Amino acid sequence: MKNPLTTASGTSGYAFEYGDFVDLRLLGAFVTKSITLHPRKGNAPPRIIETRAGMLNAIGLANVGLEAFVAEKVPQLREMGLPVFVNVAGTAIDDYCQVARRLNEVDVVRGLELNISCPNVKEGGISFGTDCGQVAGITSAIRAAAPDKVLVVKLSPNVTDIAATAAAAVDAGADALSLVNTFTAMAVDVDRRRPMLSNGNGGLSGPAIRPIAVYMVHRVYSQVARKHNIPIMGMGGIQTARDALEFLIAGATALSVGTALFVDPTAPVKILDGLADYCRRHNLSALREVIGSLQFPEPGKGYKSTYA
Amino acid sequence: MKNPLTTASGTSGYAFEYGDFVDLRLLGAFVTKSITLHPRKGNAPPRIIETRAGMLNAIGLANVGLEAFVAEKVPQLREMGLPVFVNVAGTAIDDYCQVARRLNEVDVVRGLELNISCPNVKEGGISFGTDCGQVAGITSAIRAAAPDKVLVVKLSPNVTDIAATAAAAVDAGADALSLVNTFTAMAVDVDRRRPMLSNGNGGLSGPAIRPIAVYMVHRVYSQVARKHNIPIMGMGGIQTARDALEFLIAGATALSVGTALFVDPTAPVKILDGLADYCRRHNLSALREVIGSLQFPEPGKGYKSTYA
Amino acid sequence: MSATTHPRGLFDAQVISNRQICREHFRLVLSVKDFPAAAPGQFVQLGCRDPHAPPDEPDEHEWIDADDPGLRTRSLVAPTPLLRRPFSLAGAEPDPQRPGCTLLEIIHRVVGLGTARLAGLREGDAIDLLGPLGNGFPLPRAGQRAVLVGGGVGIPPMIYLARALGAADVGGVAVCGVTTADLLPLTWADGVAADPQGLPTRCIREFADFGIDAVVASDDGSVGVPGRVTVALQRVLDHLALPAGDVVVYTCGPERMMRAVTEMSQARGLTTWVCMERSMACGMGTCQSCVCRVNDKSSDDGWRYRLVCTDGPVFDGRVLIWD
Amino acid sequence: MSATTHPRGLFDAQVISNRQICREHFRLVLSVKDFPAAAPGQFVQLGCRDPHAPPDEPDEHEWIDADDPGLRTRSLVAPTPLLRRPFSLAGAEPDPQRPGCTLLEIIHRVVGLGTARLAGLREGDAIDLLGPLGNGFPLPRAGQRAVLVGGGVGIPPMIYLARALGAADVGGVAVCGVTTADLLPLTWADGVAADPQGLPTRCIREFADFGIDAVVASDDGSVGVPGRVTVALQRVLDHLALPAGDVVVYTCGPERMMRAVTEMSQARGLTTWVCMERSMACGMGTCQSCVCRVNDKSSDDGWRYRLVCTDGPVFDGRVLIWD
């Protein structure tokens, strides 16, 4: 990756849907929508609703399925000239493995991002990502199924201790971690007394979740990733260069922009410019210097007050 | 309680601090700041920072301690003419029990709200609330220590399955549940590369978290509270009557207003007016009719689209 | 899944005027440089931000923060609302004042935060938009007559369609339904009365200008003919009394209305183009939020979802499955 | 922990004027009905919302939602920023135009979202505030002289204090520090020059009006005497040459400045009142966010926290522990 900016899975389509708005070649990598073994229609509409500084989505993993993806989308991805990560989802380990085996043969695919955290699908998606044993099981199965690809495991934030699921993924062979996926959440239509989304629950994304996502990235970085030298792809509410820097300083090596793409498809490019500015302002020879540079206070100590 | 509106612990002081701005007698109950066995200074400033549609706090359970509370604040609480719930915190079961035993003797105290979820204090606060065994242990200990008081257990949202900790609390003798406390989170000062709060992490509250809190209330209601007939005190970003209705419809019986009090100390009273309006508009004889009335779609089904 | 074939992009727009045209509707005119060719039925995604809100760029702060670089950042930058909002084009024509620019016309009703923000725009304000999005209405063949059926906020694309029909020299009739008189986002033509029987006249300026007769219907009878738009449509179709192949129906409005219109016109064998509406996050085909159901023989269960934002918003009434 | 003894409340305020007074500062004048008696050093918590944003009350929507009660609610209501922002009173006097009302003056510098919102307020706009909050400055005894040391956004409370000193007929000197000339939120008195040596003259209108001489210092030397405010203060104190018991120092500004001022004046044995600043959520003593450290012999480790919002913002320089 020539720079840390990528698009978050599910927010920029399969390939060029979003290429009218920005030159994709400026990005560091491209991450596709979740692909499942069979095509999926997804949930009935409404599938999204805006909330305070965020949005809920319950797309339901709607996608064209593995075969159509390979036949129709992969040729387009070849044109992109970028490292491509295909996000893989499923409802049983065997489904995941079939997808992974097939993609292992596709040269243009640099790596797989394992979606074990999508909270929208009732048939099991959520459980893979919230139980350490399951995380380890699916990670090592995919590791074996796609030995030639970079394996990124995308962690669910809906857990008590995200460092524990991170460690399980790393021990089972993950090359990198991405976090966070969306938070399970709900909005209620109070007049009709039913959820706003036809699915009931949805996943919360956007600026509202950023402080929790930054905390989780820092937790995974300081407890797991740093010592194993595992890169983290950070995401959750990134809109501006300042937001991106929060993630980098907390320990992310790469960054995904999701919800913000809907607001401004050029956001990743603007963020890149902002990061370059920051380096100039702070006399940094490379952005790398800020990664994980957070000075976290000693437990119970605090640092000297800003007011000093 | 004559109505469902209360103040959230830690956002309205010990007693009358906030009485200049609103007639507290209009509320359904009053919930105090967390009280610990010994006085606590709390964390160094800065203790708060605003984030998108929310705020982080790391007060660090600053409080006058049990004895000063009983000596100085309880006489004021007697004047209030409201059911009073004292929020109890600590770092060891024994501390909690000493506080609970002492408060069990104080007549004006209607109940205890057990804070097992404050994420700010490193010495253990977090662990009580995230492990079912610990939740059960502390709940039954307090149950025994304060047999004459209503026991409300305040759940942490930083868990994989809040219905599990809810069930543990109920099985161990909780009379009611309150949720949610704040989400562990962080904001980074990107120029200094350190956290904005002197404590490092803080707890996220306010409108940003509302969709997650509503989801959790509904989950606890449908999986635990309904069948045990246990009331839920819902909170997390409530600002308006519409917000309050989301929680009631999702299954809350009572409501706490926290962060919104800083914006508008009269918010609870405005919410009461709004709830009365809603009842009139929907021809409800009592607000009770909406509690838990959410029509949740069958898994995987969805309901008929709003566009019908 | 076909992508749009039109070029699309992110554009800065300048507010030329923003006028309240009835109780809750505003006509917003924007000038946009280098805007691609657009067609009736297409829409734009407007950023409903407050142009008077502070800019995203940090200012300088010499004093407070002389030694405090933290102050140079701003964590609260909070555009409100978050997502863009989709609006049909009610018109798009070359800007006579500004070479290379296009004047876009949007008529919107204030229903929430985003539209309230739009209502506050003033001449000279800057906003931005994604567009042109979606597929647009297929125009009638020469000799066919168009029947434009708009309800409420479904009326604006009909105004743009009328202009295109005028340019293509195709005749038509517009049937517009509103709940009540002061929610009609249209202008009465001077000196032309509405027909009391609900037969089309040159009574609405936006249509008359392009040679199109119009009928207005209102639910409460406060303006035009009383009753639902379908009642008026029935009368108009009866009155036209043309062979099925000579009439094309276009409809946009609340889904229940469009369904009734489609069923009525299909019962008569008329081609019907329906301009659908869905909650949208992206508007550009990436988020998959804006689906509607269409017939699909090749699918196991006979249907599939299509995207309103890129496969639509205009669909053939025959393929749509109403929920 | 003492609560304030003044009555406090939530009040609606009307914007009387809002004028930019230097590069980044605005003077905002509000009229508030039934505002309690206030004192210099007290502050208010302003709701920095956009008064032109849509109201919280749902409108009626007859058409789209004729059968859709969901449309009557609005989930996006998003006041921005969330929390109120604290500002010292730069003045509070009876409103001559509106019986029963008080004119509140606030001078604020635009540093972020909240202050940018305030900068956009226009005459007639409505905002609301909590106040008066905090304890205020103890005035000097008869015969004492006051030395007012303000830096940057610490200057506004000194303006209010000057007015109170004038009313109490106490003499004083003001020493104001800024980084650079166009960040001075004060008015030069016509025809009165600043003293090139940095001795006090009637050169600043806000102070001269109440019989108080002033000195301005700037870090970059672009206005008044060059250098930090403490350099100017030293000269002023030397010049006054009064016994320690006859001088009271008041200071407000960046914490490093207040520390230097306090250390200097305490070295001379002068009573020093310090007006502290902290991030605040509530401003009314409930959230415990605004602590500063003070000496406390009764505590094990010799100190405790006090609340800037209710125990302060004004503290005796002797009790404060600087971080």
Ligand SMILES: Cc1cc2nc3c(=O)[nH]c(=O)nc-3n(C[C@H](O)[C@H](O)[C@H](O)COP(=O)(O)OP(=O)(O)OC[C@H]3O[C@@H](n4cnc5c(N)ncnc54)[C@H](O)[C@@H]3O)c2cc1C
């Ligand atoms: C392709 C397309 C074209 C459109 N063209 C126009 C147009 O020309 N003129 C116009 O006025 N509007 C048009 N709309 C509708 C317009 O996008 C919405 O009115 C707008 O997004 C509302 O934004 P808001 O922030 O004001 O309301 P919000 O605050 O987002 O919503 C307010 C309330 O209205 C509800 N709501 C909002 N939109 C809808 C909806 N579409 N269906 C059901 N409930 C809804 C919300 O759930 C909420 O309860 C179009 C929509 C689409 C998809």
Ligand SMILES: Cc1cc2nc3c(=O)[nH]c(=O)nc-3n(C[C@H](O)[C@H](O)[C@H](O)COP(=O)(O)OP(=O)(O)OC[C@H]3O[C@@H](n4cnc5c(N)ncnc54)[C@H](O)[C@@H]3O)c2cc1C
């Ligand atoms: C008792 C009291 C009285 C005050 N009186 C005045 C006054 O009379 N005039 C005036 O202009 N200001 C005054 N202030 C400061 C004023 O409250 C802040 O400037 C204001 O809250 C900034 O809000 P914002 O939304 O514009 O900035 P934000 O967007 O909240 O902040 C912008 C940036 O500034 C930083 N920041 C903001 N405030 C401070 C601070 N106090 N210290 C360090 N960093 C900060 C933030 O961290 C952020 O990086 C007073 C503060 C207090 C506590």
Ligand SMILES: Cc1cc2nc3c(=O)[nH]c(=O)nc-3n(C[C@H](O)[C@H](O)[C@H](O)COP(=O)(O)O)c2cc1C
């Ligand atoms: C509309 C939408 C669809 C998404 N679809 C997927 C998906 O298919 N697979 C996946 O792993 N994550 C998906 N996500 C989650 C995002 O990739 C990302 O983890 C999350 O939105 C947080 O980032 P953000 O706040 O920048 O959006 C989706 C998010 C949104 C908003």
Ligand SMILES: Cc1cc2nc3c(=O)[nH]c(=O)nc-3n(C[C@H](O)[C@H](O)[C@H](O)COP(=O)(O)O)c2cc1C
């Ligand atoms: C400044 C502040 C202090 C708090 N202190 C406590 C506390 O002492 N004990 C506790 O159980 N919860 C405490 N909370 C959590 C609130 O009671 C509440 O659970 C949470 O803020 C969510 O509600 P809200 O979004 O309405 O604020 C505190 C919250 C805030 C913002």
Ligand code: FES
């Ligand atoms: S709105 Fe995103 S795919 Fe249509």
Ligand code: FES
């Ligand atoms: S600001 Fe809340 S206690 Fe001072």
